Amino acid sequence: DAGVTQSPTHLIKTRGQQVTLRCSPKSGHDTVSWYQQALGQGPQFIFQYYEEEERQRGNFPDRFSGHQFPNYSSELNVNALLLGDSALYLCASSYRQGPEAFFGQGTRLTVV
Amino acid sequence: GENVEQHPSTLSVQEGDSAVIKCTYSDSASNYFPWYKQELGKRPQLIIDIRSNVGEKKDQRIAVTLNKTAKHFSLHITETQPEDSAVYFCAASRLNQAGTALIFGKGTTLSVSS
Numbered sequence: 636d637a638g639v640t641q642s643p644t645h646l647i648k649t650r651g652q653q654v655t656l657r658c659s660p661k662s663g664h665d666t667v668s669w670y671q672q673a674l675g676q677g678p679q680f681i682f683q684y685y686e687e688e689e690r691q692r693g694n695f696p697d698r699f700s701g702h703q704f705p706n707y708s709s710e711l712n713v714n715a716l717l718l719g720d721s722a723l724y725l726c727a728s729s730y731r732q733g734p735e736a737f738f739g740q741g742t743r744l745t746v747v
Numbered sequence: 748g749e750n751v752e753q754h755p756s757t758l759s760v761q762e763g764d765s766a767v768i769k770c771t772y773s774d775s776a777s778n779y780f781p782w783y784k785q786e787l788g789k790r791p792q793l794i795i796d797i798r799s800n801v802g803e804k805k806d807q808r809i810a811v812t813l814n815k816t817a818k819h820f821s822l823h824i825t826e827t828q829p830e831d832s833a834v835y836f837c838a839a840s841r842l843n844q845a846g847t848a849l850i851f852g853k854g855t856t857l858s859v860s861s
């Protein structure tokens with residue numbers, strides 16, 4: 636049974652560029668949430684997708700956007716990258732917006 | 748919005764001792780409280796959770812207690828082992844149809860020495 640998978644694992648981008656991160660949820664899960672984890676900090680909630688709609692959003696600017704596909708996979712897009720966007724981006728999946736969230740291994744984004 | 752504070756930020760114990768990590772939350776509507784363990788370079792893993800209708804939950808050497816009145820919850824690890832060394836995060840969530848966002852504390856680095 637495949638767990639939550641994310642791609643790529645590492646990424647280096649230049650300030651001002653755009654980036655797309657991808658997530659495949661755990662088998663049987665239909666809800667995807669994205670989190671940003673800065674070094675030495677706890678994960679911060681970005682948004683949650685269920686039934687291909689953004690259901691809940693944290694305190695992140697519009698530069699952060701997402702999408703969920705019919706197969707429940709999801710993308711996180713970040714435009715106009717800033718140095719402060721450098722972080723580990725975690726995807727978590729659950730069933731029917733259930734609370735038990737399982738995390739992927741994350742994508743380490745470095746903005747230079 | 749919800750704010751979760753976690754203490755201590757670092758905790759060092761000897762193998763076999765107990766470890767306690769405490770969290771407080773601000774939103775009285777929060778009703779789900781999970782704990783995650785994150786080893787260096789790995790994904791956060793759910794180790795135990797508790798809902799607001801329960802005061803205590805145990806799973807082998809791990810237990811969580813919840814005090815809704817005081818708005819705090821704690822993780823208790825007994826008979827600690829070196830493999831318990833990791834960063835532990837508490838979180839709180841208000842479960843409703845709008846979503847199930849987890850609001851995390853800043854983490855506790857637990858070091859268990861043998």
